[in-house]
Amino acid sequence: MLEIKKLTKTYNNNTIFKDLDLTVSDGEVLSIVGPSGIGKTTLIKILAGLETADAGKVTLNSEQLPVDGTRTDAKVGLIFQDFNLFPNYTVLDNIMLAPVNVNKIDKTTAKDQARGILDTLGMLNKAELYPFQLSGGQKQRAAIARALAMNPQILAYDEPTSGLDEASTKQVAEIVKTLKKRGVTQLIITHDQFFAEIVSDRVFDFSKEVAR
Amino acid sequence: MNYFLELLPSLLSGLKMTLGVFFFTIIGSVPLGIIVSLGMKSEYFTIRWLINGYIWVMRGTPLLLQLIFVYYGLGMMGISFPRFEAAVIAFIINYAAYLAEIFRGGLQSVPRGQYDAAKVLGFTKIQTFFKIVLPQVIKIVVPSFGNEVINLVKDTSLVYVIGLGDILRAGNIAASRDVTLIPYLLVGLIYLIMTAIVTVLLRRTEKRLNIWR
Numbered sequence: 001m002l003e004i005k006k007l008t009k010t011y012n013n014n015t016i017f018k019d020l021d022l023t024v025s026d027g028e029v030l031s032i033v034g035p036s037g038i039g040k041t042t043l044i045k046i047l048a049g050l051e052t053a054d055a056g057k058v059t060l061n062s063e064q065l066p067v068d069g070t071r072t073d074a075k076v077g078l079i080f081q082d083f084n085l086f087p088n089y090t091v092l093d094n095i096m097l098a099p100v101n102v103n104k105i106d107k108t109t110a111k112d113q114a115r116g117i118l119d120t121l122g123m124l125n126k127a128e129l130y131p132f133q134l135s136g137g138q139k140q141r142a143a144i145a146r147a148l149a150m151n152p153q154i155l156a157y158d159e160p161t162s163g164l165d166e167a168s169t170k171q172v173a174e175i176v177k178t179l180k181k182r183g184v185t186q187l188i189i190t191h192d193q194f195f196a197e198i199v200s201d202r203v204f205d206f207s208k209e210v211a212r
Numbered sequence: 213m214n215y216f217l218e219l220l221p222s223l224l225s226g227l228k229m230t231l232g233v234f235f236f237t238i239i240g241s242v243p244l245g246i247i248v249s250l251g252m253k254s255e256y257f258t259i260r261w262l263i264n265g266y267i268w269v270m271r272g273t274p275l276l277l278q279l280i281f282v283y284y285g286l287g288m289m290g291i292s293f294p295r296f297e298a299a300v301i302a303f304i305i306n307y308a309a310y311l312a313e314i315f316r317g318g319l320q321s322v323p324r325g326q327y328d329a330a331k332v333l334g335f336t337k338i339q340t341f342f343k344i345v346l347p348q349v350i351k352i353v354v355p356s357f358g359n360e361v362i363n364l365v366k367d368t369s370l371v372y373v374i375g376l377g378d379i380l381r382a383g384n385i386a387a388s389r390d391v392t393l394i395p396y397l398l399v400g401l402i403y404l405i406m407t408a409i410v411t412v413l414l415r416r417t418e419k420r421l422n423i424w425r
Contacts, residue, residue: 084326102334
């Protein structure tokens with residue numbers, strides 16, 4: 001379970017959000033909606049350890065996660081809006097790189113695991129391609145696979161449907177549902193209310209529920 | 213032909229010197245250039261200031277002068293190196309400054325998102341640099357790096373100033389002794405062969421790196 005208590009973020013003396021409380025249960029799919037520039041992305045970046053918060057507490061499965069920028073773990077998997085795949089590695093290597101180098105898993109095991117994840121996401125036939133050879137939707141699935149390979153306790157997506165056509169958006173929805181069946185806790189940042197309602201168990205309206 | 217064979221031993225011994233300076237400079241200046249380029253991004257003002265000063269001096273004065281300074285100048289201050297070592301030191305610190313500027317440009321063109329992605333996956337800073345950033349920097353800098361390497365092939369001829377016998381000096385001696393320009397033509401040909409080899413190797417590297425974009 002993810003628990004956010006009284007989280008406050010200011011930037012250049014502007015309060016982005018204040019005293020934010022939010023709980024996400026295990027296996028839940030929660031969408032956070034609201035217009036752009038409101039701090040949704042900042043929130044998941046804090047959860048992933050990329051941004052610092054000024055005050056507040058984040059607890060993941062009863063372990064407190066520091067919000068002062070000292071995090072070095074991969075407990076929160078993040079799917080970036082522009083995916084940030086490593087262009088110099090194939091899809092398979094993008095996925096294996098962290099398990100092999102960070103978790104020190106042997107290459108054969110990491111490869112089997114990566115291929116298994118790619119199979120689940122319907123990407124096995126793209127394993128040997130480089131990111132520049134993939135479509136937007138395929139890049140996103142590669143990014144999801146890369147995050148899943150580190151067995152994150154929660155998977156967060158930053159605007160997963162932006163720039164995707166209708167067919168790819170449907171595929172993302174399918175992936176979210178597939179992962180939910182496997183018990184993956186998912187947090188989705190989106191301004192697409194319709195998408196949010198289709199895929200999630202609960203929708204959190206950032207503009208209404210967060211003080212500033 | 214006979215004259216060519218007569219010249220060959222002295223030219224080859226000069227070539228050995230030229231190649232020695234060339235390879236030691238590459239081996240020393242590439243890592244130093246990378247370290248200096250990283251130092252340019254340091255959060256400490258003093259380090260940035262020192263590095264900028266170093267680059268300014270190295271790029272702002274002739275390499276010939278730097279050679280003279282390292283061999284004679286430092287010698288007068290009691291820090292003396294043998295000729296070859298002095299030449300290699302001067303070349304390394306000079307080329308590292310140019311390469312650092314090239315690497316800095318390469319580092320700047322790796323997007324922030326690559327570092328973010330690496331951090332979220334739990335990579336350490338060192339792993340991020342060597343596994344993710346450096347390979348991308350290498351691809352970006354290969355063309356400009358190649359230019360510097362070709363310059364280096366020709367710049368090695370400056371070592372004559374501290375009395376080292378490189379290939380140009382060997383040609384020079386033969387030309388004055390035999391009152392002919394043929395040794396110079398041969399020396400020119402050897403430089404052309406060296407730069408051609410470097411060019412082919414760099415093209416191959418570029419091609420190999422082009423499998424990803």
